Amino acid sequence: MLPLWEMFLYLLLSFGFHFYSFYEVYKVSREYEEELEREFELEKDTLFWGLKKDPTDFEWSFWMEWGKERIIWLLLGHLMVSQMSRLFMEKYKPWCLMAYGMVACWFLLGINGLAVILLHIAISFSVAQFQTAVLTWLCSLLLLSTLRVPAVEEAKRGWYDTENEYYLLLFTLTVRCLYYTSFSLEYCWHGSTQKRYHSFFWMLAYMFYYPVFHNGPIMTFNEFTKQMKRQEACSLKINLCILLLGIVRIFFWWWLAELMIHLMYIHAIYSSSSHLEAVSYWTLGGLALAQVLFFYVKYLVLFGIPALIIQMDGLKPPALPRCVSTMHSFTGMWRSFDVGLHHFLIR
Structure with missing residues (x-):
């Protein structure tokens, strides 16, 4: 184990790089908002203080x-x-x-x-x-x-x-x-x-x-x-706690995903070569980080809802995706992101 002060330093640096990169993407999103709206038809939404939403992630x-x-x-x-x-x-x-x-x-x-x-x-x-x-x-x-x-x-x-x-x-x-x-x-x-x-x-x-x-x-x-x-038998009280906790977690992940596409038009910018050529390297790094982290949060919702239902059925669902920012190789990515598909391939 590394010393606590060193772990804290790496954590601080990691969060700093993430948030500064995201801030650069946010600034570019606001700067090119009108052009992106004409090109990709950004959606008007009542969520998040009336900010427009990037609807270009089809999935x-x-x-x-x-x-x-x-x-x-x-x-x-x-x-x-x-x-x-x-x-x-x-x-x-x-x-x-x-x-x-x-x-x-x-x-x-x-x-x-x-x-x-x-x-x-x-x-x-x-x-x-x-x-x-x-x-x-x-x-x-x-x-x-x-x-x-x-x-x-x-x-x-x-x-x-x-x-x-x-x-x-x-x-x-x-x-x-x-x-x-x-x-x-x-x-x-x-x-x-x-x-x-x-x-x-x-x-x-x-x-x-x-x-x-x-x-x-x-x-x-x-x-x-x-x-x-051999289904796992749980009391009504335990099942209710699992259900309520699961709903709160899924709602938080959904809220976080929606917040990302309201604050940062990552998919629209990514689809426009002229805007990609005009932005800074920090913004390009932020776009890459935001893309993979949005993909991660998206699948926490898309797999999290059925996983919660499976758990309520007394079965054990495949583990939910692991955060991509904690992975250092694509070997770990395939093993830890879509665990069910990995088990299928191994089987």
Whole structure:
């Protein structure tokens, strides 16, 4: 361990560099505000004293829009079904959650979207019966490649009124591909010895577990089934404390992410080569820091909400991302940022 005075000095220097760099980005954001507004249509917002908001991070804007409109309410519905089934139908809890996930999928993506997901699942399960890992990988890659076939894309777009609805189906199918790949590989390795937990119904329970349905985090099939078989029992008081503390933390992360894109137009400046060429090196450093730290805080929210629901279900979610400012190598980045995906790759 380093001496306390030395640790304090490094901490002070680190915070100093961060905040000074962010201050430079803030000044540039205010200086070019009118030009950026014309070019990128900055949004007027009532939050943060009427400051304008940078809406150019597609992922954040997309999930916030869907979250506020429908997904957050469907997650609350999942939580209610989960708690009720735990109290009254513990034995049938996986099937209750599976049924709820299928209804939620139908509600958001329509009968066509649900049918496509079921078709992918059925094809993957059928190929897994050969118990050959190479065939499973080829099947998953083939199903994934169909998302980029122009005729199929046009047909799927025709099912929906808006582009955002089509993108939601696209993202959901992409994440589901990781999930049916995980199930099918486990079936290839252990299907003959653990038939009970490698049935088509367990695959559906895994595929339609709603908290991780659209965007993750990733849970491998063996982790999911192990935890479903032996869920951690917590008292109502402990669960309530976990829920309230989790809501406060998620609200703080959301507030921090929103504050960043109100004070610093990091994505708009990053998308404008003329502004990038005009700013100082301190500002460029601040833009780089702000980009990766916004990405970190964004995923604390996007993974934090489903992780909290998973925890309330009595399961253990993958660890949340570790702060990128505390990492010194990309080896640590991949291990510690998307922990669920890392476990999937290792498995």
